[in-house]
Amino acid sequence: MSRHTPTLRRTVAVATIASTAFALTACNRSGSSDSGSGGGTKTVGVSLITKDSTNPFFVAMQKGAKADAAKNNVKLTVASGKQEGDDQGQITAIENSIARGDKGILITPMSTGVNAAIEKARKAGLFVIALDTPPDPASTVDITFATDNRSAGKLDGQWAAAQMAGKPAVIALLDLFNDKIVSVDYNRDQGFLEGMGIDVKDPKKNGDEAKTGKYTGGKGGDYTIVCNEAGQGAEDGGRSAMEKCLAKNPNINLVYTINEPTAVGANAALKAAGKTALIVSVDGGCAGVASVKSGVIGATAQQYPLKMATLGMEAIAKIANGGEKPKPSPGLDFYNTGVALVTDKKADGVESITSDEGAKICWGN
Template identity: 25%
Template sequence: MTTLLQFFSVILLALGLLGCKDANELQLNSVTTASTPSVSAPAPTATEQKTVALVMKTLTNPFFIAMERGARRAERQLGVQLQVKVAAQETSIEQQIQIIDDLIGAGVHAIIIAPGDSQRLVPVLKKAADAGIKLVNVDNRLDPQTVQQAGLAPVPFLSVDNEKGAYAAAQALALHAAPDTQAIVLEGIRSADNARQRQRGAERALADNPAVQLVASETAHWKIDEGYSVTQELMTRHPKVQLVYAANDMMALGAIQYLQEQGRTDVKVGGYDAIDEAVAAIRKGQMSVTVDQQAAEQGFQGVVLAQRLLQGETVPLMTLIDARLVTASTLH
């Protein structure tokens, strides 16, 4: 595990480099299309400056650093005052709830929430809505049934088609699989809607390939260290596995570290998010595929939607932006 800690340290050092590159600069192939038109930024007005809070899961995942960068771009263009709040880890749901409660007390005008859990944050968001705070949901969708049961009006949602993106990635991962190839899936947090969608997409793609047998699917909670340990556990039980699909890049990088330590160069790994470290791994031949869901664009468009709600406009209840498949061929 010493080498894993060293590997994680390199990733943390690399986070500081993300600010110099926008996710949209990558020239990649589109695998999904927007179901509603992309939201354009309204021109700044001379009205009172509004405070918008972006509440994310963590900054230990470069995906959310890119999301903040996009939100900061919208802040500059729209003239809003942006506050960015994050929990310690993607599993720190109670901390996210406390953050929202604190923002209610602080009197912010709008909250953009990337929830760590699709159900448990609904009650505190209902409290925010009752206080007159506008809400926008990004990345991971709040559970519609839980929202309805709480008496909360539907919250505008902005993301990508997670199931379609994961299907495309897992399909590419298994494209040239030999007969009787075994595969495993590393899931995200099971109570998160985007984790469930990615699991469904990946499992459907693997099932559609008659050469592939899915032998195990376990959660690694979006984390690099759990990606390592769960891969170790599953590969010990299923040593013939040759395909590993992870529902995010952090788990995929943990899996890669374990495989490198074991000298398993015969195993192909896929991920989701297209963080810089994953793209670098693809360039090096350590990883086969990932999905760019345009984190910076999600952050930007989330602030745009919040601003429009504050101006009294009606916005779409669902906006899906493009996701892009990233492979070695798309990077050339």
């Protein structure tokens, strides 16, 4: 294996420092306990509730938690919605966790529709940690372990503006939902626009910015926003959303996508229409990194779901055994698990790693 480049070392170093700092306050992986109960660490019931069990991001999160559960003496229950948008599936899983007497819940909250169930769990004494998707408001849970999704979107936008090099940007925004408010959705979308140098109005609302104007990122230029379409975070949704956008304007040359399955679907629609466009995305799974390598995706912001799940589980196990609660990262209202832009087309002033480097630290198949 080749040595990491200086850029990758900096990226990994940030993640390592964050992990090490947290590990100093996390539970002892050897199974010993300072809970004062006289003996070993007690078994702790924890539920991991993801949005679905098919998205590679959530599959990686589940696998990582399962692999790490025994090290922390955790009895782990894994549950999820049937698909993106299944609030009731998550609500049922939360209620089951309360009924089992679990000590904590790790959840990627579907939307504000699950807030009341989370509050019920906390009132019942469970420590609730959101993973990947900070709830709105953030105080709905005890703490969130997540990527800084705003920063992830900004990296995409800064890179895209540099690549446009002053040319008119005809933009399609392929979001997660159009009927639910999810922080990861608006933070990535609005972060992308901010990175492009496009003024946003309500930073927590997609689609209310001016549809035409000037972007100030890179060399600056004119922009037109053709559409905000919901792809539901899935490949087929991304394809249908892109088809709708192309029907509005066939000259789209820049596509932002909420995640990599959406990006793959968007590329399929573009290819079928005989069109090409620069595509940016977020996630950094191994399949997504391979899409960067092949040129399907121009750049993707890589996040680390396994770290979110394992650190969250360690935190609940520690708390259940009398330890301290985790604290947010400095200057944020959540615990930041890191992000790195993966691209093979480096842009001046935008820190990134190559697809080969990203493949060494990616997740999923």
